[in-house]
Amino acid sequence: MYFSELGLSNKLLKAIKRSGYEEATPIQAETIPMVLEGQDVIGQAQTGTGKTAAFGLPIIEHVDIDNPAIQALIISPTRELAIQTEEELFRLGKEKRVKIQVVYGGADIRRQIRSLEKNPQILVGTPGRLRDHLRRGTVDISRVKTLVLDEADEMLKMGFLEDIEDIIKQTPSERQTLLFSATMPPEIKRIGVQFMHDPQTVKIKAKELTTDLVDQYYVRAKDYEKFDIMTRLIDVQDPDLTIVFGRTKRRVDELSRGLIARGYNAAGIHGDLTQDRRSKIMRRFKEGQLDILVATDVAARGLDISGVTHVYNYDIPSDPDSYVHRIGRTGRAGHHGVSLTFVTPNEMDYLHEIEKLTRVRMLPMKPPTEEEAFRGQVASAYNDIDTLVADPATNRYQEDAAKLLEKYDAIELVSALLNDLTKDDASQVPVKITPERPLPSRKRNGRGGNYRRGRGNSRRNYHRNGGDGHRRFNGDRKRRFSKNRNRRHED
Ligand code: ADP
Ligand code: MG
Numbered sequence: 001m002y003f004s005e006l007g008l009s010n011k012l013l014k015a016i017k018r019s020g021y022e023e024a025t026p027i028q029a030e031t032i033p034m035v036l037e038g039q040d041v042i043g044q045a046q047t048g049t050g051k052t053a054a055f056g057l058p059i060i061e062h063v064d065i066d067n068p069a070i071q072a073l074i075i076s077p078t079r080e081l082a083i084q085t086e087e088e089l090f091r092l093g094k095e096k097r098v099k100i101q102v103v104y105g106g107a108d109i110r111r112q113i114r115s116l117e118k119n120p121q122i123l124v125g126t127p128g129r130l131r132d133h134l135r136r137g138t139v140d141i142s143r144v145k146t147l148v149l150d151e152a153d154e155m156l157k158m159g160f161l162e163d164i165e166d167i168i169k170q171t172p173s174e175r176q177t178l179l180f181s182a183t184m185p186p187e188i189k190r191i192g193v194q195f196m197h198d199p200q201t202v203k204i205k206a207k208e209l210t211t212d213l214v215d216q217y218y219v220r221a222k223d224y225e226k227f228d229i230m231t232r233l234i235d236v237q238d239p240d241l242t243i244v245f246g247r248t249k250r251r252v253d254e255l256s257r258g259l260i261a262r263g264y265n266a267a268g269i270h271g272d273l274t275q276d277r278r279s280k281i282m283r284r285f286k287e288g289q290l291d292i293l294v295a296t297d298v299a300a301r302g303l304d305i306s307g308v309t310h311v312y313n314y315d316i317p318s319d320p321d322s323y324v325h326r327i328g329r330t331g332r333a334g335h336h337g338v339s340l341t342f343v344t345p346n347e348m349d350y351l352h353e354i355e356k357l358t359r360v361r362m363l364p365m366k367p368p369t370e371e372e373a374f375r376g377q378v379a380s381a382y383n384d385i386d387t388l389v390a391d392p393a394t395n396r397y398q399e400d401a402a403k404l405l406e407k408y409d410a411i412e413l414v415s416a417l418l419n420d421l422t423k424d425d426a427s428q429v430p431v432k433i434t435p436e437r438p439l440p441s442r443k444r445n446g447r448g449g450n451y452r453r454g455r456g457n458s459r460r461n462y463h464r465n466g467g468d469g470h471r472r473f474n475g476d477r478k479r480r481f482s483k484n485r486n487r488r489h490e491d
Contacts, residue, residue, distance in 0.1 A: 001029035003057075007036050011095040012057055019091060025050035030202045032058050035146075035178060040196040042188075043180045045204035047328040051180045052088045055148050059122065060093040062145060068119040069143035073171065075127055075164060077154040079104035079275055080282065080303055085150065086124045098122060103139070105129040106275035113138045127155060127163035134170055144171040152181040152188050158298065161187070168195050183321050214311075214327050214337040216358070217365040218351060226342045227255070227433050229367040230312055231262050233340065234292075235423070236368045236376035239310035241285070243329050244294045247315035247436055255314060256294040258431035263423035266292035269299040297322050300329065313341040316350050318439050320357040340365065344438050370427060381421035 001024045003016050024032065027045040034041050035058035045051060059072045074089075076082040086102035093100060101120030103112045105128050112129075116138055123130075123139065133139035147168065149155065155164060168177075177196045181188050192199050221229055234242070244259075246252045249270040256268030267281045267290055278299070284290040286305055293300075297317065308330040317323045323341070330337025341362065343351050355361055368376070388394070404413060 003028075006032045006057075008032070008057055008061060012061055012092065015092045015095045016053075016057070021053070025054075026204050027051055027202060028054040028057070030204075031055065034200055034202070035059070035176070036061060038176055040177045040199040041179070042184075042192050042196070042199045042201045043178070044182070044184055044202070045180075046182055047325050049204060051150070052085050053092060055146075055150075055178050055180065056085075056089045056092055059146050059148070060089065060096060060098050063093070063096070063098045063121050065097060065121065067121070067143075070120060070123045070139070070141055071144060072122045072146040072148070073130075073141050073144045073167075074122070074124040074148040074150055075130065075155070075167065076124060077126065077151045077158055077160065078298065079106060079126060080278065080299070081151065082124050082126050083279070084303065089122060089124065093122070100124070103129050103133060104275070105132075109133075127160040127167065130167055131163045134167065141167070141171050144175055146176045146178065147171050149177070149179045149181075149191070152179050152191065153183045153185060154181075154298075156185070156187055164191075165195075182325065214330055214339050216327065216339045216341070216360060216362045218341045218343050218362040219365050219367060220343050220345060220348070221367065223344055223435050223438065224433075225367075226314060227258055227431055228427070230314060230342070231259070231264070232368045232370070232373035232376075233312070233365075234264065235373040235380075237310060237338065238376060238380045239291075239338070241288065241305070241308045242292045242310040242312065243300060243305075243308055243326075244292060244312045244314055245300065245317070245326050246294060246296060247317075249296060250434060251315065251436060252294050252296055252299075254433045256292075258433060259292055259294070261431055262429045264292055265290055266294060268294035270296045271298060297326065300326070303329070305329065309337060311337065311339040313339065315436060316341050316343050316347050316354075316439070318350065320354045323354045324358065347439050350439055374422070377422040378418065381418050384421050385417070 003013055003021065003024050006024060006029065008016075027043055027049050031041055031043050031054040035055060041055075043051060043054060055074075063071050074082075074085055076085055082102050082104045086100055089098075090100050099118065099120045100122045101115055101118070101124070103116070103123065103125040105126055109129075109132065112133070113136075116123075116133070123141075125133075130139065134141070149164065155161070177199070179188070179192060179196065179199070219226075219229060219233075230244070244255055244266075246255050246268075249272055252268040252270045256266050259266035267284070269278050269281050273281075281290065281293070282303070282305075285293045288307070293305075311327050311330045313323070313326060317326060327337070327339040330339060341351070341354075351362065
């Protein structure tokens with residue numbers, strides 16, 4: 001469906017065109033006309049399906065730019081999401097010159113108050129900080145026409161229900177209310193009943209999940225084996241941009257520290273870091289200056305980062321929805337992705353639960369040997385060398401190169417370069433990751449009776465990768481030269 005068929009004005013169509021969107025996504029096609037008509041909508045669709053523009057476009061359409069009041073309020077669960085939403089709305093509302101502001105915790109409140117004095121017409125905020133501003137009287141939401149609860153399930157999980165209810169009550173009761181959520185637990189339905197007027201439900205079915213574009217693998221390993229296996233896998237798979245998910249904040253800290261110790265260009269984000277630090281890390285990752293982002297579910301929820309090639313689930317998530325969210329970070333916008341999930345032997349039932357939801361069977365992957373990891377490293381160094389040699393700046397060094405060649409022979413020099421470009425093997429740099437309690441064992445009767453075991457697609461992979469069902473690596477490498485170079489600039 002084209003955006004021009006949805007009843008949007010030319011200014012918005014222009015902004016959409018500038019964003020490079022060709023067609024509306026399914027949730028946008030269904031939601032935009034309803035919101036334009038003024039209806040309340042409950043939208044259920046997975047991450048990455050374009051929900052921001054689904055509510056953002058009609059909201060911008062409705063803003064009266066001569067009216068200085070806050071006309072739309074969007075409540076977002078995390079700072080990152082709030083910022084991301086504000087950025088997208090800003091982009092879409094630029095032609096129309098709509099004023100947008102974002103408020104979130106962990107940032108200087110006085111500065112936010114000063115910005116709020118500039119009369120934003122759309123406000124995006126996290127529940128805690130919004131409530132804070134309301135208490136101080138620095139935000140007036142009494143003339144809000146549209147209220148959006150974005151990622152409502154996540155906000156409930158984070159315990160924001162009370163904050164949200166408090167905020168809703170300060171908006172006019174005749175407002176339009178929109179609620180977006182990836183899942184629909186009963187509490188969300190209750191919010192729908194309590195705070196919405198005859199809401200229309202738009203549900204985009206799971207088969208439109210982005211997971212179709214993701215090759216999904218798992219490695220069965222004991223908790224203490226996982227880190228060494230993961231770094232060897234990274235060496236062999238040579239991912240471009242990677243997100244590693246850990247179950248706890250401590251995990252995230254230890255994993256990022258361990259990765260850095262082994263020479264990877266990695267950093268972690270979770271809720272305990274300052275906003276400033278998190279934003280910095282996110283920016284570096286988005287710009288491709290950081291290869292590996294380690295994150296908790298909450299920190300990474302809904303983040304829109306393009307070009308993520310690999311997702312490693314260092315810990316298998318306890319609920320299948322989180323899994324879908326996590327691997328939805330890759331395989332976006334038509335690009336192919338790879339996900340790899342570590343499963344300890346007693347967590348196998350969780351894997352089957354996930355497979356039931358995604359209706360795709362994950363393929364087992366064998367941990368690479370030290371030798372395979374080493375070959376992977378060397379192959380990637382070849383690539384780096386291509387890039388290095390192609391750099392015109394190398395001309396400046398010809399004289400010195402000749403001098404060095406008098407002192408050493410070429411084999412020695414190149415070996416030294418290779419040694420420098422390759423990282424130490426897992427076994428060389430011991431990293432200790434504190435054991436995390438495995439997920440509680442699940443009682444299930446029988447296993448996996450009623451889901452289709454894989455699609456044709458997966459089965460093809462199965463054969464291609466050799467009869468034992470383990471995927472073999474053949475090094476499909478097109479990496480930027482960055483890892484070792486950046487390593488030296490790491491903090
Ligand atoms: P969600 O909130 O459902 O997780 P987002 O609104 O964050 O999804 O959108 C995910 C990505 O898709 C963003 O980069 C956004 O700019 C992009 N996007 C949104 N709508 C379209 C569209 N119609 N065509 C192409 N890309 C889109
Ligand atoms: Mg979103």
